[in-house]
Amino acid sequence: MIRKRIPFLVCLLLVLGQSLAGALLFEKSEYAARRTKLMDRIPDGITIILGAQPVTGYNPYVQNNDFMYFCGVEIPDAILVVDGVNRESVLFFTIAERTAKGEGISLDLVRNPKEVTGIERVFPLEHFPSYLSRTASRAKSLYTSFKPEELLREASQEKSETLLANMTLNPWDGRLTRELQFVKVLKDRFPQNEIKDCSPFIWDLRAIKSPAEIAVLRRAGRLGVKAAVETMKASRAGLFEYELSAVFEYFCRKAGADIAYNVIISSDENHPYLHYYKHDRKLADGDFLVVDAGPDVDDYDVDISFSFPANGKFTSRQREIYEACLAVQKVNLERYRPGVTCDQIREEVNEVLTKRGFDLSKEIFKIRSMEAGCSHDVGMAVHDVGGGPRGPLQPGMVFSCDIFAVFPNENLGVRIEDTVVITENGCENLTAGIPREIGEIEELMRKKGTVQLLKDGGIY
Numbered sequence: 001m002i003r004k005r006i007p008f009l010v011c012l013l014l015v016l017g018q019s020l021a022g023a024l025l026f027e028k029s030e031y032a033a034r035r036t037k038l039m040d041r042i043p044d045g046i047t048i049i050l051g052a053q054p055v056t057g058y059n060p061y062v063q064n065n066d067f068m069y070f071c072g073v074e075i076p077d078a079i080l081v082v083d084g085v086n087r088e089s090v091l092f093f094t095i096a097e098r099t100a101k102g103e104g105i106s107l108d109l110v111r112n113p114k115e116v117t118g119i120e121r122v123f124p125l126e127h128f129p130s131y132l133s134r135t136a137s138r139a140k141s142l143y144t145s146f147k148p149e150e151l152l153r154e155a156s157q158e159k160s161e162t163l164l165a166n167m168t169l170n171p172w173d174g175r176l177t178r179e180l181q182f183v184k185v186l187k188d189r190f191p192q193n194e195i196k197d198c199s200p201f202i203w204d205l206r207a208i209k210s211p212a213e214i215a216v217l218r219r220a221g222r223l224g225v226k227a228a229v230e231t232m233k234a235s236r237a238g239l240f241e242y243e244l245s246a247v248f249e250y251f252c253r254k255a256g257a258d259i260a261y262n263v264i265i266s267s268d269e270n271h272p273y274l275h276y277y278k279h280d281r282k283l284a285d286g287d288f289l290v291v292d293a294g295p296d297v298d299d300y301d302v303d304i305s306f307s308f309p310a311n312g313k314f315t316s317r318q319r320e321i322y323e324a325c326l327a328v329q330k331v332n333l334e335r336y337r338p339g340v341t342c343d344q345i346r347e348e349v350n351e352v353l354t355k356r357g358f359d360l361s362k363e364i365f366k367i368r369s370m371e372a373g374c375s376h377d378v379g380m381a382v383h384d385v386g387g388g389p390r391g392p393l394q395p396g397m398v399f400s401c402d403i404f405a406v407f408p409n410e411n412l413g414v415r416i417e418d419t420v421v422i423t424e425n426g427c428e429n430l431t432a433g434i435p436r437e438i439g440e441i442e443e444l445m446r447k448k449g450t451v452q453l454l455k456d457g458g459i460y
Contacts, residue, residue, distance in 0.1 A: 042084035045141030209379060214430075231248045237311045247451065263277060268411045292415065302419040303402075338393050338422055
C-alpha cells in the first residue's frame with residue numbers, strides 16, 4: 001500500500017492535538033461540569049480531594065477514582081480543591097519532568113496544566129498548607145471524603161468495611177485510614193471550621209453517567225463480549241481453570257485494557273463461593289462453569305457472567321436451571337425503564353413469567369437471586385459507589401442485571417449477568433452479544449478456540 005504524504009504542518013498539529021488530548025480521558029469541559037455540580041452541593045465551603053500516593057512496590061501507579069472523576073490527572077500526591085464559595089478549582093502537584101516521562105505522564109500536563117485541565121489555578125504542592133490556612137479563614141466548612149480511596153480493582157464501600165474491621169477496630173492495630181487521619185488533622189488544625197464528609201455528594205454524582213462515560217462503557221462492553229466468547233470457545237474438559245482465565249485476560253490486554261477484577265471461575269464444589277478465583281481445578285467431563293469477569297477500559301469497568309458446560313453439551317438438569325435463569329434475565333431487560341423502582345420491576349417480572357407459563361412455585365424460582373434483577377452499580381469500580389439503584393431508575397444509571405442460582409448439593413450453579421444503562425425510554429445492554437441461548441452456546445463451543453489453535457500449531 002502506498003502511504004499518502006501529509007504536509008509537515010498538518011502532522012505537527014495532529015501530534016500536538018493528540019498529545020494534549022492524551023493527557024486526559026475526556027474533554028476538559030466534562031471535568032469542569034462535574035466540578036460545577038459539586039460546587040452546587042457545597043456553597044458554604046471547599047472540598048479537598050486527595051490524590052493517590054506513589055506505589056511502594058513494583059505495581060504501576062494508578063490514580064484513585066474520585067480524583068480521576070473530577071480532573072483526570074494521574075500524578076502522584078496531587079491535591080484538588082473544589083471551592084464552592086469562590087466557584088473555582090485549584091490543583092496542587094509537584095513532579096519532575098524526568099519522573100513524569102518515566103511514569104508515562106504527559107509532559108503537556110506537567111508544563112501547561114491550566115491549558116490541559118481547564119483548572120483555574122495550579123500551584124506546587126508545597127503551597128497547599130498556606131493556601132488552606134488562608135481559605136479556611138473564609139470558608140465555614142471543609143469537606144473531604146471520609147471513605148477510603150478507590151484504586152484499580154477496589155470498591156470504596158467494601159474497602160471501608162474491610163479496613164474498619166481489620167485495622168481501625170482491631171485491638172492489636174487501631175490505626176485510622178489515611179482519609180480519617182486527614183479528617184483528624186483538619187479538625188485539630190482548624191477547630192473553627194466544620195469538617196464534613198463529601199462522599200455522599202460524590203457518590204450521587206458518579207451514579208449518573210454522562211454520555212461521554214457511557215461511550216467508554218460501551219467500548220468496555222464490546223471488549224468484554226469478545227473476551228467472553230473466546231473463553232467459551234477455548235473450554236474443554238481436561239483444561240485447567242487458570243488456562244481459561246489466561247484466555248480472558250489475554251484478549252483484554254491485547255486490546256490495551258486491564259481486567260476490572262480477578263477473573264472468577266466457579267465449578268463443581270466451588271459454585272457456592274460466588275467470588276472464587278483460585279483457578280485450581282482441572283475441568284472434568286460434565287463440569288458446569290460460571291465465569292464472572294470484565295475488562296477495565298480507561299478507568300471504566302463492566303461486569304459480565306456467563307455459564308456453560310466445560311464439554312460444550314448441556315445436561316438436562318443444567319438446561320433446566322439455565323433456561324429458568326435466562327428467562328428471568330430476559331424479562332428484567334424488557335422491563336427496565338426510567339421512573340420505576342427495582343421493587344416494581346421485580347413484581348412485573350413475576351407477573352410476566354407467570355403469564356408466559358412459568359411455575360414460580362417451583363424450588364428453582366425460590367432462590368433469592370432469582371427474584372432480583374437490579375444488582376449493583378457499575379462504573380469506575382465494578383461495584384461502583386452508592387451500592388445499587390435506589391429510588392426510581394433514572395437515565396444514566398448503570399448497573400448489573402445479575403441472575404444466578406446455586407445448588408450446593410448438586411455441585412451446580414448458573415449465573416447470567418450483563419451491564420445495562422438506563423436510557424430515556426428503556427435500557428441498553430452494554431454487554432450484548434454473548435451467546436446466551438443454549439443452542440448458540442453449544443454451536444460456539446464446537447469451534448476451536450485459542451488453546452486448540454495453538455495446540456494444532458504445536459506451540460502450546
